[in-house]
Amino acid sequence: MATRSTISRRQFLWISGASVVGVVAAACGSPASPAPAEPAAAPAATSAPAAVEAGTGSRFNEAPMLRELVNQGQLPPVDERMPLNPLVSEVEEEIGQYGGTWRRVWLGPSDAYGMWRLRHETLLRWSADSTYVTPNVAESWEVNEDGTEFTIHLREGMRWSDGEPFTADDMLYWYEVQLNPDLTPVKNVRMSLGDEFGKMEKVDDYTVKISFSKSYGLFELQMASEFEPYLPKHYMQQFDPAHADPAELDAKLQEAGLDQPQQLFSLRSSWSQNPDLPVLSPWVVKAEPTVTLWPAERNPYYWKVDEAGNQLPYIDTIMHELLQERELVTLKVVAGEVDMQSRHLGVNDLPLYMENREKGDYRVLMWPTTQGSSYCLMFNQNYDADPKVAEFLRNVDFRRALSLAINREEMNQVVYLGLGTPRQSTLLPQSPGFNEEWATAYTEYDPERANQMLDELGLTERDSEGFRLLPDGSGPLTIVIAHPNNIGSDPTELVKSYWEAVGVKTVIDTQERSVHYEKMHANELQVAPWGNEEMIYPLFLVYPWWVMPYGTSSRIAPLSGLWYQTNGQQGVEPEGDLRRVIELYEQAKATPNEEERFQAAMEMMRINAENLWTVGCVAVSETPVVVKNNFRNVPEKHLHGTVNGSPGNARPWTWFFRQA
Incomplete structure (x- = not known):
């Protein structure tokens, strides 16, 4: 049996390189001396962790607010709340100080993924540089030689946020729920290999074995990627x-006003919807997500410590303020009313962030991202509400023509301040397997060629406004771009102008994010814009939403994604290259051979480049992060992705407010 605590760095290469906006990073310079904050906006007072007193018999130190509860008899001593072997987290700069409220902003319940990034606790965790996986909930793990058995060792003495023990039974209960179709209509895809759902067995109270009938070479990475296979059985x-x-x-x-037990189970098992749910995260939400100020308070049973034995997190509370419009985020940031945030910040507002640093008492960091395209357009291959439109959405030459109609250089200058790179949504130059031809295919601005290709598709006749009529003359071909309101609208407005310039009538349907996803899952979207993350090998294999029909949130084919996740029981069976990328993905998942996995993955990317189901526009290689000057232990550079849980893998439980 091969024993492992991490995987080899050769799994993939990330070269962060020099900042593409070095002038911005240089302008940030050293943090300015913190200016006095307004009393109403200042975080709560903090205190430095005291050294663990000699002779007390305690292994750990704790936050003052928790020590007070211990003294009042409302909480067990810290040693009784910690596992025998807590996870020791390194700090970026220094041992922190306890206390304070971390102010953030969000756009409501459909934006809860931003908080998930800060509080998720997967079995394993991506390293800070996203080059390997490390222990997390699992203290260690073992893999047999052929990659069919994975033995997970949990932390003895670890507890849920309500103080109840966390054991193998909680993983086995999750597995029981997964096997119950009444509670789980669609099983967790990360535990699936082809049509097989993995087997989970209890070895002892703190050991679980997960097995498959054949090799599942990608499963180690899956265990660090949005995979939390446990539920609080006692609750x-x-x-x-x-x-x-x-x-x-x-x-x-x-009492809940619901009809079906499945609805109630789903609601009560949601960390964001149910404040009473016991969790393993550093902070525990304390209200339903409809309130104006959504609080999450420190978990008194959190199982991580710093190198000096101080129980984490340092920060007492995270407070999300609800904003109705995305544009309000920038106003809050430049006013100095946000302590640390990257979500909903864009380079288009970078001049404002930079100009207000001294006034807002913050610094601006630039983190490299995994986005192959910061703005891309995904064409739904399953769309069927209007068969005449669907025929063109599924035509590769139509997609190529619309790609040629986009003036990416202009978009880069107007929207992204010239900081981006016009390209298709494919592997980044820093990734193994990068192919320049894939990145540049059909990216030149060539409206003349686009018009020619559209003519060749039979779209030769136009109406009085110059829009191309459908071949049967029934009316103008109209493409609807379903624009979610959580992303900037400027690039979508430009795309509308570009496509209409070559005669394709384009309508922008702006949708609230939750409505956008509802319509996506119902197969009602034609074209959907988004940013395309994880375009680095092998990260995209554990987050393949953009390159294959992976689920109902795969905008290129949501019903074929449902077919994939239900093993053909629901949805629409994919054909041709859509089916082929699924087959290749299953090969890449299964093989324990790294070279075979790489070759299958590259063939997936080649097929994507050829079909242009997703049309990329511009990639900005770095994203702004605004951090208050007294908010410390935040890394200057950090790979900002999705499946790596960023910024969660930058250890936010070690971030703190430095007090004079």
């Missing part, structure tokens, strides 16, 4: 028809 069974008293469950359904 969730009261909402589970297989365990709950029927009369009590009916009463809970009536």
Whole structure:
């Protein structure tokens, strides 16, 4: 049996390189001396962790607010709340100080993924530089030689946020729920290999074995990638028809105003919707996400410490202020009312961030990203509401023509201040397997050629406004871009002008983010814009939403994604190259051979480049991060992705407010 605690760095290469906006980074310079904050906006007072007193018998130190609860008899001593072997987190700059409220902004419940990034606790965790995976909830793990068995060792003595023990039974209960189609209509895809759902067995109270009938070479990376295979059994069974008293469950359904047990189970197992749910995260939400100020307070049973034995996190509370419009985020930032945030910040507002640094008492960091395209357009291959439009969405020459109609250089200057690179949404230059031809295919601005290609598709006749009529003359071909309101609208407005300049009538349907996803899952979208993350090998293999029909949130084919996740029981069976990329992905998942995995992955990317299901526009290689000057331990450079959990893998539980 091969024992591992991390995987080899040869899994992939990330070269962060020099900043593409070096002038911005240089302008930030050393942090300015913190200016006095307004009393109403200042974070709560903090205090430095005291050294663990000799002779007390305590292994750890704790936050003053928790020590007070211990003294009052409301909380067990810190040693009784910690596992035998807590995870020791390194700090970026220095041992921190306890206390304070971290102010952030968000756009409401559909934006909860931003908080998830700060509080998720996967079995394993991506390293800070995203080049390998490390222990996390799992203290260690082992893989057999052929990659069919994965033995997970949990931390003895670890506890849920309500103080109850966290054991193998909580993982086995999650597995039981996964096997119950009434509670889990679609099983977790990361535990699936082809049509096989992995087997989970309890070895002892702190050891679990996950096995497959054939090699699953990618599973180590999957365990660090949005994979939290556990539920608090002691709490969730009261909402589970297989365990709950029927009369009590009916009463809970009536109280919640719900009809089906599955609805209640889903609601109560949601960390963002249910403040009572026991969790393993550093902070625990304390209100439903509809409030104006959404708080998350420190977990008194959190199982990580710094190198000096101080229980983490340092910060007491994270407070998300609800904003109705994305544009308001910038106003809050430049006013100095946000302590640290990257979410919803863009380079188009970079001059404002830079100009207001002294006034707002913050510094601006530039973090490299994994985005192959900061703005791209995904063409739904399953769209069927209007068969005449669907025919063109599925035509590769139509997609290529619309790509040629986009003036990427102008978009880069107007929207991204010239800081981006016109390109398709494919592997980044820093990634193994990067192919220049894939990045530049059909990216030149050539409206003349675009017009010619559209003519050759039979779109030769036009109406009085110059829009191309459908071949049967029934009306203008109209493409609807479903624009989610959480991303900037400027590039979409430009695309509309570019496409209409070659005669394709274009309508922008602006949608609230949750509505956007509802329509996506219902297969109602034609074209959807987004940023395309994880364009680095092998990160995209554990976040393949953009390059294959992976699920109902795969904008290129949501119903084929449903077909994939349900093993053909639901959705629409993909054909041709859509089917081929799924087959290649399964090969890449299964093989324990790194070269075979790489070759399958590159063939997936080649097929994507050829088909242009996603049309990329401009990639900005760095994203701004605004950090208050007294908010410390935040890395100057950090790879900002999605599946790596950024900024969660930059250890936000070690971030703190430095007080004079």
